[in-house]
Amino acid sequence: MATVPTLSYSSVRAYLECPLRWKFLYIDRLPETPRGYFSFGRTVHSVLEELLRPLVLPAARSTSEKESQTTLDDFPGSSGHLTAGRLRSRNEMLELYRTSWVGDGYTSAEEERRYRQLGEEILGKFYDVVCLSPPSPIAVEAHLEATWDGVPVHGYIDRIDRTPEGGLEIVDYKTSRELTSEDAEGSDQLALYQVLVEKNYRDPVERLTLYHLRSQTPLSVPRRARPALSELHERVLTVRDGIRTEAYEPTPGRQCSRCEFRGICPEFKEVPATERDRLKELVDRFDALRAEEHRIDGQLARAAEELHLAAERLGVHRMPGSRGVAIRRREENWRYPEDRVRGILAEGGQWEMRSPLDSETIRKLLRDPNLPPEVKRRISELGSRDVRWYWTLEDS
Ligand code: SF4
Missing domain, CATH: 3.90.320 (Lambda Exonuclease; Chain A)
Structure with a gap:
């Protein structure tokens, strides 16, 4: 220190x-x-x-x-x-x-x-x-x-x-x-x-x-x-x-x-002339790879969407390809209005000091056998759920 x-x-x-x-x-x-x-x-x-x-x-x-x-x-x-x-x-x-x-x-x-x-x-x-x-x-x-x-x-x-x-x-x-x-x-x-x-x-x-x-x-x-x-x-x-x-x-x-230190600050300091050409090439290559990455990301998203629509239509989660199997997975995230949950818990007195109340904590709380069922019900009703589907590939 x-x-x-x-x-x-x-x-x-x-x-x-x-x-x-x-x-x-x-x-x-x-x-x-x-x-x-x-x-x-x-x-x-x-x-x-x-x-x-x-x-x-x-x-x-x-x-x-x-x-x-x-x-x-x-x-x-x-x-x-x-x-x-x-x-x-x-x-x-x-x-x-x-x-x-x-x-x-x-x-x-x-x-x-x-x-x-x-x-x-x-x-x-x-x-x-x-x-x-x-x-x-x-x-x-x-x-x-x-x-x-x-x-x-x-x-x-x-x-x-x-x-x-x-x-x-x-x-x-x-x-x-x-x-x-x-x-x-x-x-x-x-x-x-x-x-x-x-x-x-x-x-x-x-x-x-x-x-x-x-x-x-x-x-x-x-x-x-x-x-x-x-x-x-x-x-x-x-x-x-x-x-x-x-x-x-x-x-x-x-x-x-x-600021009088711009000349020596890495944010503004200029690349020495001897390094400029080599680094220019490197930056251009990085730039091109980034563009390629974005193009591929777009193609991946479109392919995943097509697979998803087919999976919905056929009611399947696994789709075989030539080299591997595409498997559909589900991820869900719950959101709760923290102030309102805190209010419901505070009414019960003993829950007042719980902090912070993020979604994960609230989900755990809803599984807690000590929480009165009525409180669980009121909190559950406040939740909203985001569902995301995604695809993984496994060897066939
Ligand atoms: S970022 Fe650099 S130029 Fe800006 S204030 Fe800091 S030292 Fe000065």
Whole structure:
């Protein structure tokens, strides 16, 4: 079994999208192609982090799985009454933006100029929002780690705020063009952050927010409920087990159009020129054999149908040929509406836990001498039968 690294949201998403791409990124450590919008996002995130850092009032954290708790008095220089520091001026923030600029991956100087301008606009508006209604962060760009029911996970969380009710709000900035409430409702990223925050802080998470920076719109949803977290945990386990067993099959899909590893991916990698002619012949031969196979399959089906009609007409099951005997066999499959069968069994009480109820199980059940005859009758009436005739050949 392979060792599984601590999983982040991006890593889980990458594996679920394509295990082979995950391997290229996390095992082979192949570099990703720089892209302008990633560089832009990184720059804006780093400025927001530095802008709000002076406002952070650290909160008490759980220091172990046993939830032992630090208090405000444990923070250096604190007498239990922490006060926030000074917000940078707008000009200081914009100067920081200029010096932090990451210029990798832009396709042209014009594109980079447009992004620079967009960043200034976004940050200017964000600054206005912060002055008007300052947040109460307890952490910015927080790196949190935890073990989630046996799986080590981690994440960098843009911001964790104290809510007026005394709980916590997780805020994730998005520089993307479009963002909707559905994105926040279905975000696995926010759900995983909720797990991380609740395992690292004693206070409960109350809200999860995707913050759309272009429109300065917080899209907030309530904390994720347990069933949704269980579903996410299942996905995390799928990834954990896949990595453990080194399951790295390529999964082609829409993501391939932006995958930088197409050149080395078996799904897209080209056959070397030296092998092309030989393999072309092999593929053509395979193609021709396939066509022949389909033609023969069609002929076989028609011959079997003719034999069947003759067998029906004459009332026989065995037909001699020159070298062998064709023998007609019967196969039947029963189908039952599982919900209705389950309902009938549940009425009897003791059958409630039977699961799963496939057709074979139900057929066995109908032969069970302990099942009351009335129940058997009701279930039998629900069954429908598919009959298939087929032919075998035996030496004469
Ligand atoms: S090209 Fe597609 S299938 Fe191949 S590694 Fe990339 S995402 Fe996976």
